[in-house]
Amino acid sequence: MLLLLSAIQFSACAQNDNYERTKTFKQMNHTDPTTTSHKQEVATFGAGCFWCTEAQFQQLKGVEKVESGFSGGSTVSPTYKQVCTGETGHAEVCNITYDPSIISFDELLAAFWTCHDPTQLNRQGNDVGTQYRSVIFYHNEEQRQKAEAYKKQLNDEHAWDKPVVTEISPFTKFYKAEDYHQNYFNENGDQPYCQFIVGPKVEKFKKVFKDKLKQQTHH
Numbered sequence: 719m720l721l722l723l724s725a726i727q728f729s730a731c732a733q734n735d736n737y738e739r740t741k742t743f744k745q746m747n748h749t750d751p752t753t754t755s756h757k758q759e760v761a762t763f764g765a766g767c768f769w770c771t772e773a774q775f776q777q778l779k780g781v782e783k784v785e786s787g788f789s790g791g792s793t794v795s796p797t798y799k800q801v802c803t804g805e806t807g808h809a810e811v812c813n814i815t816y817d818p819s820i821i822s823f824d825e826l827l828a829a830f831w832t833c834h835d836p837t838q839l840n841r842q843g844n845d846v847g848t849q850y851r852s853v854i855f856y857h858n859e860e861q862r863q864k865a866e867a868y869k870k871q872l873n874d875e876h877a878w879d880k881p882v883v884t885e886i887s888p889f890t891k892f893y894k895a896e897d898y899h900q901n902y903f904n905e906n907g908d909q910p911y912c913q914f915i916v917g918p919k920v921e922k923f924k925k926v927f928k929d930k931l932k933q934q935t936h937h
Contacts, residue, residue, distance in 0.1 A: 737831065737878060738926060742871040746831075747927075749824035751780075758782065759818050761826050761861070762789055762889050764809035764853035765834035766842025770916050771812045773903035774833045774923040777931050780821030785813045786902070787894040789855050790887060798895055804847040811855065813892050823861055825930065827868055830854065832926055833919070837880035843915070852882075855889035862886065 737743055765771045768786040775784050788801050791808030801808045816826065834842055836852040856862040865886045872882050894900075903916045924931060 736876070737872070740872065740875045740877045742868060742875055742877060743828055743831075745871075746824045746828035746868060749822045751819050751822045753819050756817055756819050758815050759823070760857055761814045761816065761823060761830075762811050762855040762857065762892060763814065763826075763830045764789070764811040764851060764855070764885075765830060765836075766810070766850045766852075767845050767915075768810040768812050768895070768899065769902040769912070770842075770919050771810075771833060772901070773916055773920050775812060775814050775826075775829065776901075776904075777920070777924055778816075778821060778826075778829060778927065779930055779932050780817045780819075781814055782817060783813075783815040785815075785892075785894055786899045787811060787813060787892050788849075789889065789892050790853060795893055798899065801849050802847075804849055806849075808849060808893070809851050809853050810849050810895075811853070811892070813894075821930070823864060824868075827854075827865060829923070829927060831868075831872065831882070831884075833923055835878075836882045836884045837878045839883050851885055853885040853887065855887055857889045862888075 763771060772784045772786050775781050788796055788808035789811045791806040793800060793806035793808065796806045796808055800806050801810065814826065834852060840846065840848045840851050842850050854865045856865055869882050869884055869886065903912050903920065906912050
């Protein structure tokens with residue numbers, strides 16, 4: 719219980735609100751899609767525990783599928799247990815399949831930097847280790863350029879009290895996590911971690927992006 723309470727405190731104080739008032743956030747969050755063709759593109763983000771990341775991005779219009787898994791390491795087809803040792807080099811990530819005619823990559827970046835504390839190098843709250851690092855695995859040159867430019871702008875504006883340390887690396891391989899990790903919050907909402915950690919983060923996320931939510935947001 720003490721560990722859980724400590725985790726709640728970390729979660730509650732992980733971020734300040736400066737970021738959401740910056741010009742950079744407003745620029746990202748109000749960048750309309752530039753294409754009218756309904757095609758699928760993928761963004762890959764690591765923002766701490768993928769249960770939280772998945773539950774947040776599932777809320778957004780234009781996001782068609784969110785899969786939890788692992789990227790950025792050396793072990794082939796790692797298990798969750800292996801990744802948790804921190805020895806495989808992988809980060810817990812979400813592969814986010816989206817329709818770029820409905821939601822832009824810029825808007826997804828705004829959501830990414832909102833959904834966690836990007837000033838912590840290898841931890842989010844009580845989740846500690848390189849597997850919980852803040853990371854963007856870009857799929858093309860446009861994603862790389864936008865991620866790096868916005869990261870620089872956020873740091874130039876001092877959007878947080880500390881510098882953004884998000885890793886920006888090329889996407890290589892995504893290994894989908896075990897089935898029980900998929901759609902985790904929706905299927906395990908009564909578990910303490912979901913009630914006290916994931917739930918509040920999702921509710922805050924929904925308030926920030928209230929104009930971008932899917933119609934069906936209850937569970």
